[in-house]
Amino acid sequence: MEKNNDLENLPVVSICCTTFNHASYIKDCLDGILMQETTFDFEVLIYDDASTDGTSEIIEAYQEKYPKKIFPICSKENNFSKGVRGMSFVYNIPRAKGKYLALCEGDDYWTAKDKLQRQVEFMEKNPDIVFTFHNFRRKEGDSLKNPFLYPPSFNKDVYVLKFKEAFNTQIQPLTMLFRKVISKPKELNVLNGDALLIALLLEKGKGAFLNFTGAVYRIHDGGIHAGKHKYTRISNSIASREKMLKYFDYPVKGELYLKLAHYYKRLAKLDFKRGHFFKGMNHLNWLLKYSFYYITRK
The missing domain is CATH 1.20.58 (Methane Monooxygenase Hydroxylase; Chain G, domain 1)
Structure with a gap:
């Protein structure tokens, strides 16, 4: 019986990145993604919401260097200003080919080379787990903070969250890997996409914390939430x-x-x-x- 080469060539992970005017940060984001050391293939899906600061040109340069890895959409018009929310739900996740999805906004970046490998290996062994996440650090200007302080119960290699607990735990999307089992209701537009993502996933199963620090969440004036009162x-x-x-x-x-x-x-x-x-x-x-x-x- 012949093997289906199309299925064999599918990436295991689809990494979804949305960006807007992140020229100062997007290289860190893409380098953190491309340094991942994995035993499987992954693809990088990028949606640029009509940046005007050179972000699109940087993405195009990376795409030329990694044409089989990076797949960008560079919009000609800014859809956020038109009321569109949840850009990865709209422009990245629908075209994802991977079994698993990971997120990294254009102003954030990953720091652990084995981030994806560790998360995929765990989820392959634990089919009841719908998403995993790990620790992170915040960066404000040049100041890199200590890893986020989770409760003492998290101080083990793996901690499976209780249902209620998951709604009150700091889960940064850039630390997550989750199964491709969700979709956003078409007419639902919310600014806090993190809350929607967690709710959709918890309808499907449980989440687990893997005890390592592997990402940096950047806080700056250009962020959607940062700088707001x-x-x-x-x-x-x-x-x-x-x-x-x-x-x-x-x-x-x-x-x-x-x-x-x-x-x-x-x-x-x-x-x-x-x-x-x-x-x-x-x-x-x-x-x-x-x-x-x-x-x-x-």
Whole structure:
């Protein structure tokens, strides 16, 4: 019986990268991806949202050097400004050929050469695990912070998260490897794509933490969330999860209710601190409503 060469040639991992005006950072991102030492093939899918600072030219140069590895889409118009959210869901994941997906935004980068190898090997041996993630460091300007401090329970080679725990754990998408088992509802646009990704995956199975540090999350003024006031960030988190509610059933929906109650509590505290008592009372009312919805499974 002849083997299907097309199937044999498929990459095991599809790495999805979205970028916009990351000329100062995109080389670090691509070098961190291309240094991966694996026993399997991987592809690099890039979506550039009409950068104007030379990012596209850098990507094109890398693509010319690695034509069988890098597959970019360089848009002529900026779709974020038109309201499109979740760029990898829209432009990268639908064309992914890999069994597994990994994410790395154009301003972040990987630091461990065996990142993908370790994650794939673990997931091949554990079919009940839908996604894995690992530790990371933050970088602000030239300051590289220590690895993120996870709870003591994470201090083992592998830690499988409980369902509720996964919604309250810092999971950076650039550290994740997940099975290609999800798709975004077409009409759902949310700014907090991280929350949507985790919710979609937890509908399918469990997540596991692998105890190594293998990536850097960069914080800079050009980031979508960085530089925004705390009040704005919390408001964005609320707006995203309220949009998500009608697309999920329990138990995910219940965790969304709890998160919304938590965020409204934080807003209320900020309101009262500023002397905005009417707004604070209104947000406390929403806290009570979502807590009630959680308890009654409304």
